[in-house]
Amino acid sequence: MKKALTIAGSDSSAGAGIQADLKTFAAHFVYGVSVITSVTAQNTKGVIAAFDLPKDFVKLQLEAIFTDIDIDAVKIGMLSSKEIIEVVSCRLKYFKARNIVLDPVVFSKNGFKLLKDEAIKTLYDELIPLCKVITPNIPEASLLAEMEIKSIDDIKLACKKILSFGCESVLIKGGHFDSDDVVDILFDGKDFYYFKGKRINTKNTHGTGCTLSSAIAANLALGYDVPYAVEKSKEYIQGAIENSLNIGLGFGPLDHFYLFK
Numbered sequence: 015m016k017k018a019l020t021i022a023g024s025d026s027s028a029g030a031g032i033q034a035d036l037k038t039f040a041a042h043f044v045y046g047v048s049v050i051t052s053v054t055a056q057n058t059k060g061v062i063a064a065f066d067l068p069k070d071f072v073k074l075q076l077e078a079i080f081t082d083i084d085i086d087a088v089k090i091g092m093l094s095s096k097e098i099i100e101v102v103s104c105r106l107k108y109f110k111a112r113n114i115v116l117d118p119v120v121f122s123k124n125g126f127k128l129l130k131d132e133a134i135k136t137l138y139d140e141l142i143p144l145c146k147v148i149t150p151n152i153p154e155a156s157l158l159a160e161m162e163i164k165s166i167d168d169i170k171l172a173c174k175k176i177l178s179f180g181c182e183s184v185l186i187k188g189g190h191f192d193s194d195d196v197v198d199i200l201f202d203g204k205d206f207y208y209f210k211g212k213r214i215n216t217k218n219t220h221g222t223g224c225t226l227s228s229a230i231a232a233n234l235a236l237g238y239d240v241p242y243a244v245e246k247s248k249e250y251i252q253g254a255i256e257n258s259l260n261i262g263l264g265f266g267p268l269d270h271f272y273l274f275k
């Protein structure tokens with residue numbers, strides 16, 4: 015059985031973070047393991063608070079996994095601080111981790127900061143160069159590329175700028191654009207690939223970013239190349255949003271297991 019690791023924060027309402035990632039791995043029949051960076055008190059209405067684990071304890075979890083299990087792919091989500099990014103980058107390099115997918119989570123849907131401002135430089139310098147794919151949404155891409163993004167041409171330019179930080183490919187997600195189709199654009203330094211979905215009119219979109227990036231990691235673990243892993247993951251997220259669940263008072267979670275019903 016293929017094995018994937020998620021390095022991310024815990025979401026007590028289980029719509030995003032570690033919990034969404036493990037459900038996504040399971041739905042792809044990939045064995046999922048986790049390294050927790052931070053514990054959030056969170057529900058469908060938003061993040062209330064976050065408690066970061068000490069960096070040495072993040073390191074211990076990484077060592078526990080990599081000295082025992084041969085990991086086929088890694089998904090990285092909420093990292094919170096510069097110290098945690100440093101320890102994660104250093105251990106991933108040391109253990110020669112492969113198929114690394116980074117969702118550079120900066121804000122939650124209710125605007126809670128999941129990455130401190132001073133940590134962004136460390137993300138460029140230490141972590142992005144190790145990644146096979148990074149998956150920013152429009153506000154995150156805008157922050158990383160230091161430019162406004164208002165059109166498809168802006169997205170393409172932002173892809174080029176982000177790729178120059180040393181990752182193998184970048185997927186900018188179009189969920190935050192106001193259009194009927196939701197288009198995600200992948201750039202691998204050579205070609206642009208367009209992944210189009212119909213916009214679903216629902217408020218239940220908690221954890222879409224986490225779920226997409228962990229589906230990409232699961233598909234890389236299964237041996238697919240990046241464009242096909244993204245294509246399959248886009249189909250999966252479209253169905254998971256279409257079948258999303260009316261749980262809680264705010265943004266409900268996705269149905270990770272809609273394919274089995």
Ligand SMILES: Nc1ncnc2c1ncn2[C@@H]1O[C@H](COP(=O)(O)OP(=O)(O)OP(=O)(O)O)[C@@H](O)[C@H]1O
Pocket residue numbers: 030121122123150151152187188189190196197198211212213214215216219220221222223224226248251252255
């Ligand atoms: N309403 C929608 N209908 C169809 N697809 C959507 C919708 N919203 C988001 N998506 C898709 O979901 C995936 C995640 O995109 P999104 O831009 O929402 O990420 P995100 O902002 O990082 O998510 P999160 O809020 O969980 O951090 C993308 O493939 C995007 O195209």
Ligand SMILES: Cc1ncc(CO)c(N)n1
Pocket residue numbers: 022023024025030031032054056061091092119121122123128220221222223224
């Ligand atoms: C723990 C966690 N990671 C990521 C996100 C972004 O969706 C969230 N809301 N919570």
